[in-house]
Structure formats: structure tokens, C-alpha cells
Amino acid sequence: MKKVLIIANLFHASPRIPGLTSYLPEFGWEATVITPPINTDDAKKLGLLPRFFTKTKIVEAPYRGDVLWPIRKMMKIMGFKRERSLTEQLKEKFGDKSKKGLIDKLLLLYQSIFGFPDTEKLWLKPALRKAGEILEKERYNAVLSSSPYPTSHLIAKKIKKEFNMPWIADFRDPWSQNHNYPYGPIRKFLDTKLEKKTIKNADAIDAASSGYAEKQQKLHQKSVSVITNGFDPEYLENTPVPLTNKFTITYTGTIYIGKQDPEKIFIAIKGLISKNKINPDHIEIRFYGLQQYWLKKLIMKHSLEEVIKQYGVISRFESLQKQKESQLLLLLNWEDQKERGVYPLKLFEYLCSLRPIIASGGFPKDDIEKVLYETKAGISAHTIEEIEAALLNYYEEYKLTGKVPYHPDLKEINRYSYREMANQFADLLNEMTK
Numbered sequence: 511m512k513k514v515l516i517i518a519n520l521f522h523a524s525p526r527i528p529g530l531t532s533y534l535p536e537f538g539w540e541a542t543v544i545t546p547p548i549n550t551d552d553a554k555k556l557g558l559l560p561r562f563f564t565k566t567k568i569v570e571a572p573y574r575g576d577v578l579w580p581i582r583k584m585m586k587i588m589g590f591k592r593e594r595s596l597t598e599q600l601k602e603k604f605g606d607k608s609k610k611g612l613i614d615k616l617l618l619l620y621q622s623i624f625g626f627p628d629t630e631k632l633w634l635k636p637a638l639r640k641a642g643e644i645l646e647k648e649r650y651n652a653v654l655s656s657s658p659y660p661t662s663h664l665i666a667k668k669i670k671k672e673f674n675m676p677w678i679a680d681f682r683d684p685w686s687q688n689h690n691y692p693y694g695p696i697r698k699f700l701d702t703k704l705e706k707k708t709i710k711n712a713d714a715i716d717a718a719s720s721g722y723a724e725k726q727q728k729l730h731q732k733s734v735s736v737i738t739n740g741f742d743p744e745y746l747e748n749t750p751v752p753l754t755n756k757f758t759i760t761y762t763g764t765i766y767i768g769k770q771d772p773e774k775i776f777i778a779i780k781g782l783i784s785k786n787k788i789n790p791d792h793i794e795i796r797f798y799g800l801q802q803y804w805l806k807k808l809i810m811k812h813s814l815e816e817v818i819k820q821y822g823v824i825s826r827f828e829s830l831q832k833q834k835e836s837q838l839l840l841l842l843n844w845e846d847q848k849e850r851g852v853y854p855l856k857l858f859e860y861l862c863s864l865r866p867i868i869a870s871g872g873f874p875k876d877d878i879e880k881v882l883y884e885t886k887a888g889i890s891a892h893t894i895e896e897i898e899a900a901l902l903n904y905y906e907e908y909k910l911t912g913k914v915p916y917h918p919d920l921k922e923i924n925r926y927s928y929r930e931m932a933n934q935f936a937d938l939l940n941e942m943t944k
Contacts, residue, residue, distance in 0.1 A: 513540050514939060515644065515675075517637060517665045518656040519630055520545040524556040525826070525855075526682050526718070526739055527656050529928030530935055531566040532559065537936035542567040542650070544640050544665075546633060557826025559744060571640040576629040577621070622693045627704055628659035637665050645673050651943050654935075656680040660705065667711050676942045678935075679712040682739065682855075687725040689844065689852050690766055706730065714942045716935075719853040719877060737934045739855050741862035743927040746920075750864075751834040757793045757908045759868075760836040762829045763856050764799055770842035773808055775870045778897040780812045788905055790817055795840070798824050798832060833863035837914045838904055843872025843890065853877055861887055861923050866904070866916050870897050885922040 514534070518527045520543065531541035547570040548558075621629055644650075653675045655666030663679050670677040683690075686701035693701075709715065709730050716735040717723040723734040765772060779795065782788040795818040797805065802820070809818045824832070833839055839860045844852040857878060860867050867888030869878050879890040891897040908914050924930065 511535070511540050512538055512651040512939070512943070513542065513649070515641065515650045515653045515669070516541050516543045516656065517641070517653065517662045517669070518543055518545060519633065519659065519662065520548055520556065520558075521552070522630070522658045523656045523662075523682065524558065525742070526680075526931075528556075528558050528562040528566070529740060529742055530932050532561045532742070533565075533929045533932035534936060535565055536929065537933055539936055539939060540567070541565075542569060542644065544569045544571055544637050544644075546570065547572050554827065555825045557830070559742060561742075561744065569640055569644060571633065571636040573633045573636045575632070577625045577632065578629060618692055622697050626697065627664070627701060628661055630659040630661045634661050634665055637661075638668060641665065641669050642672075645669070650675065652676045652678065652939055654678040654680055654939075656682060657685060658683050660685045660701075660708070663708055663712075667708050670711060670713075676713045677711065678714045678716065678938060678942065679709055680737075681715070681717045681722060681726060683718070684722050684725055687722075687729060689721075689846065690769055702729070714938055716938060721852060721877065735934075735938055737931055737938070738853060738926060739858045740926045740928045740931045741858045743862075743924065743929055745830060745862045746864070746924075746927075751831055753837060753913050754794075754835050755912070757788075757838070757905055757914075758836045759793070759795045759838045759840050760798070760832055761796070761840040761842070762798045762824075762833060762859070763854075765797075765802065765805065765842060767804070769844055769846065771845050771871050772805065772842055773812075774894050775840065775842075775897055775901075776808060776812045776814060776818070777894050778870075778901055779817065780814060781894075781898055782902060782905075783817075787902055793817055793905070794819065796821055796832065796836075798822070798829055830859065830863060833860060833865060836863075836865050837908055839863065839865050839867045839888070841867055841869040841878070841888075843869050843876070843878060843892070845871055847873060853881075857881065858926050861885060861926055864916065864918065866914055868897070868900055868904070881926075884919070885926075886917060886919045887923065 516527060520527065527543060531543060534541050543566055545568065653666050653669050655662040657663060666677050669675060685705045686698060691698060715726055715730065715732055716737045717726050718739050720736050723736045727734045783790050797820045801822050805820060809815055841856060841860065867882060869882060869890040872892055874892060882888045882890060889900055891900040904914050
């Protein structure tokens with residue numbers, strides 16, 4: 511059995527890396543993951559399955575925290591809650607009700623200056639020490655680093671140089687070419703320069719979507735493999751969850767302001783209710799994730815407080831249960847003509863929930879539409895009129911039998927399992943180390 515050393519902050523690299531290492535041994539590779547400390551509560555929130563802990567050697571590299579830890583410590587003393595968004599709590603305290611107001615800009619400026627190349631940079635030295643201890647005692651065939659955040663790639667670069675090991679740079683998300691890049695042009699110039707300098711040392715590069723791969727290939731002038739995110743096949747084998755009685759539409763996770771547009775579906779729902787085509791007592795739209803004041807305002811704007819609810823943050827396991835019990839799953843497509851290759855991690859979680867998906871917004875013929883078509887897992891509805899028509903069709907089917915029917919192509923869906931992802935990574939590792 512060959513061995514790969516993986517540098518990944520599991521708080522940010524989950525579920526991709528746990529999914530990978532859970533199935534790599536089936537293809538001849540054992541993985542050791544160097545990560546910041548993970549306790550039982552963290553494992554539950556991240557949705558880490560027992561299989562991950564039995565198939566993976568985990569080495570913890572403690573550190574003080576990201577560059578925001580002094581602010582978090584001060585906020586904790588002031589009574590702020592850890593489980594809620596720091597930004598949103600500050601905005602509430604100072605009466606900032608805008609989507610991107612002064613608080614957002616100040617925190618972003620702080621991160622831009624003190625968080626270069628990323629907010630996890632303080633983890634670099636502790637992780638390198640742990641890697642050195644491991645590699646002095648044991649032989650590994652390769653090192654793999656996974657982002658977010660780029661600090662993982664900086665660590666792997668140093669390991670490759672010191673121990674002369676083949677290195678795969680795995681990009682779940684791009685670095686300087688990120689579709690959700692938050693900083694200004696000066697910081698982007700510095701990020702791009704550092705990325706090119708760092709990644710030129712990698713023996714192989716992979717990205718989580720064809721769109722990401724095209725960007726990386728153009729920047730680094732190297733071949734880039736596409737290995738998408740996925741889902742754990744164990745979830746497909748679980749006992750089915752009873753569906754909700756209501757026509758329930760569920761969204762789980764983050765909404766990226768300015769990049770995704772929930773208002774399109776709000777307008778469509780409001781239109782169907784006002785035309786008496788949907789009974790508001792029969793429908794509920796549920797959002798699970800950080801509670802956002804701007805989203806609350808948007809719900810109020812369309813007088814949909816009785817229909818649309820924000821339920822706050824839940825664990826990954828709870829999130830999967832909420833998805834499985836839903837009549838319909840909502841995916842907010844990316845509202846950027848230039849970014850048609852964005853695969854949200856949510857798409858793959860939704861696939862393993864085995865419930866129909868409606869991808870609202872975005873543009874025709876993107877990668878998400880292709881996946882939904884091939885798997886028969888749902889539809890893309892780009893305009894408000896298309897969203898209205900799709901919702902009405904689903905609702906009328908629900909009224910007939912009490913549930914929205916679902917007839918996916920399971921063979922196609924299984925192409926996106928972590929087992930298949932591990933197989934692809936094993937092929938890349940074998941090619942790189944032969």
C-alpha cells in the first residue's frame with residue numbers, strides 16, 4: 511500500500527478531503543491528513559462519518575487560530591455568540607442593515623491587509639513542524655495539498671523541496687482566480703504572483719470543475735485534471751426519511767451576496783400565490799445557514815414572512831436529513847455570465863439526498879444544467895417566468911399524491927460519489943509516482 515501525506519484544514523477542506531481519504535485505500539493508497547485539531551462537536555458539525563476515522567490517519571497541528579482570533583476573543587467578552595456570524599452580529603449591534611455596509615468593508619480591509627495570503631496563515635509553521643516529524647520517521651510516496659486555503663499549498667511546496675516528494679495541488683476552489691474573489695486589484699496582483707510562484711513547483715494540478723480547470727491551466731500553463739466534488743455513497747444506502755406534509759422547498763448553506771439571487775424565486779412564489787395557483791398554507795421555503803438580516807428584509811419586502819423561514823445553522827448530518835425530507839431542493843445558480851463553470855458543493859449533497867432539485871437563476875447551458883440533465887435529478891429555471899412554471903408543475907404533482915415524484919438516473923448520480931473521486935485521485939497519484 512502506497513502512502514500520501516495530505517495537507518488540509520478539515521474545517522475548510524471538508525467534505526472533499528474526508529470523502530477522498532475514506533475510499534483511497536480501495537485503490538491502493540493510505541492517507542495521513544495534517545489538520546488543525548478536530549473535536550467531537552467539530553466532527554459532528556462537519557458531518558465526518560466513522561469510515562473517515564477508521565480509514566485515515568489524522569495528525570493534529572494545533573495553532574492559535576486564524577488572523578481574526580483577536581477580534582473574536584474581544585467579541586466573546588462582549589457577549590457575542592460563537593455560532594452566529596461575527597459580521598451579522600456586528601451589523602445588528604451598530605444598526606448596519608445593508609447587504610454590504612461599513613462593517614463588511616472594514617472586516618474585508620482587515621483581512622486584505624493582515625490575512626495575506628489567507629486568514630489561516632498562522633497555521634503554516636505548526637503544520638510544517640508536524641510534517642517534518644512524520645517524514646523523519648516514515649516514508650511517503652507523495653504529498654497532496656487541498657484548498658481552501660492557499661496556506662496548505664505553501665506548506666506542501668516546502669515539503670516537496672525539503673523531502674523531494676511528488677506533489678499534487680488540489681483546488682476545490684481557485685486561489686487568485688476565485689469566482690468569489692473579495693479583495694481589490696492590488697491584493698489580487700499579489701495573490702496571482704504568489705500563486706504562480708508557488709504552483710510552478712507542483713507535479714500535478716487538479717480542479718473541482720471544468721471552469722476552474724480552464725482558469726488554472728491558463729494561469730499556470732500546465733495541464734489540469736478535473737476531479738469534481740462528490741457525496742458519500744453511504745448516504746444513498748441510509749433508510750429513507752419521510753417527506754414533509756407541506757410542499758417544502760429547502761436551501762442549505764451560504765448565500766453569496768451579489769453572486770446569487772434568491773429574490774427571483776421570491777417573486778415567482780409571490781406571483782403564484784397572488785394568482786391563487788399556490789395555497790400559501792401548503793408551502794414553506796426553508797433556509798438553513800447563517801441568519802442574514804438582508805435576507806430577512808427581502809422576505810419582508812415581498813410579504814412572505816409566513817412562507818419563507820430562516821432556521822439558522824445546523825450540523826451537516828441535520829442538513830442532510832432536512833434535504834431528504836424535502837419535497838424540493840433549491841439551488842441558487844451563479845449570476846455571472848463569465849462564471850458558468852461553478853459547481854457548488856451543495857449540488858453534490860443534493861444529489862445524494864435523492865430529492866428533485868430546482869436550480870434558479872444563472873444562465874442556460876452551464877455545468878449545473880448539464881449535471882441535472884444527465885442525472886435526471888432536477889431542472890434549471892433561469893428567468894422568473896421559468897421558475898414560476900417549474901414551481902407550478904412541481905406543486906400540481908404534489909397536490910395529486912402528497913409528494914413530488916422523483917425518477918433519477920442512479921448510475922449517473924453514482925459517477926459523483928467519493929468512491930469514484932478517490933479512484934480518479936489514485937490514478938493521478940499512480941501516474942505522478944510511477
